Amino acid sequence: QVQLVESGGGFVQAGGSLRLSCAASGRTFSRNVMGWFRQVLGKEREFVAGLSWSGSTTYYADSVKGRFTISGDNAKDTVYLQMNSLKPEDTAVYYCAAKTGNMIPTFRTMWNYWGQGTQVTVSS
Numbered sequence: 001q002v003q004l005v006e007s008g009g010g011f012v013q014a015g016g017s018l019r020l021s022c023a024a025s026g027r028t029f030s031r032n033v034m035g036w037f038r039q040v041l042g043k044e045r046e047f048v049a050g051l052s053w054s055g056s057t058t059y060y061a062d063s064v065k066g067r068f069t070i071s072g073d074n075a076k077d078t079v080y081l082q083m084n085s086l087k088p089e090d091t092a093v094y095y096c097a098a099k100t101g102n103m104i105p106t107f108r109t110m111w112n113y114w115g116q117g118t119q120v121t122v123s124s
Contacts, residue, residue, distance in 0.1 A: 002026035002113040004096045009118030012086055016122070020081040022096030022115060030112065031098035034079045036070065037108060038092035038120075045095065050104035051079060059104040064090075086122045093117040 008020040024031050035050035049070040050059045058070050069082040079096065096115040097108075105111070 002031045002098050004031075004098060004113055004115035006094065006096045006115040006118040009094060009120045011121045011123065014086060014088055014122055014124050016086050017082070017084045018086065018120060019083070020094055020096075020118060020120075022079045022081075024077045024079065024096075024098060026113075030100050033099045033101060033104055034072065035097050035099075035104065035111065036079075036081045037095045037097055037111075038090075039095065039117075040092045045108045047106035047108070048094070049081060050106075052102050052104055054102055057104065059106075061106070083120070086120075088122050088124045091120060091122050093119050 003025045005023045012018055032054055033052045036048040037045045038048050039045040047061050051070045051072050067085045072079045095117045097111040098113040099111045
């Protein structure tokens with residue numbers, strides 16, 4: 001089993017920054033790939049960014065490229081999402097996710113484990 005706990009959400013004005021953290025525990029091979037999704041009430045959960053520990057690769061949704069950065073700290077078993085130049089349309093509940101393998105898929109059904117989510121609200 002894998003447990004994921006997010007933190008760092010909050011309220012920020014447009015143009016501001018936030019850093020989300022996801023502390024992971026459980027079987028290491030089951031969480032070789034980690035990522036972030038977000039969801040607005042009434043809409044589908046969408047991919048934001050992903051990180052493969054073994055390949056040290058990252059992948060981003062076009063909507064956040066150049067503004068968000070995903071990174072990981074192996075020693076702390078923690079993945080971060082640094083969000084800069086935030087826009088009101090970034091407002092959502094952000095979820096940490098994990099999966100086995102090396103690929104970083106954008107479809108939510110291909111991810112195995114999920115955190116409880118953390119709210120990010122960006123005001124205009």
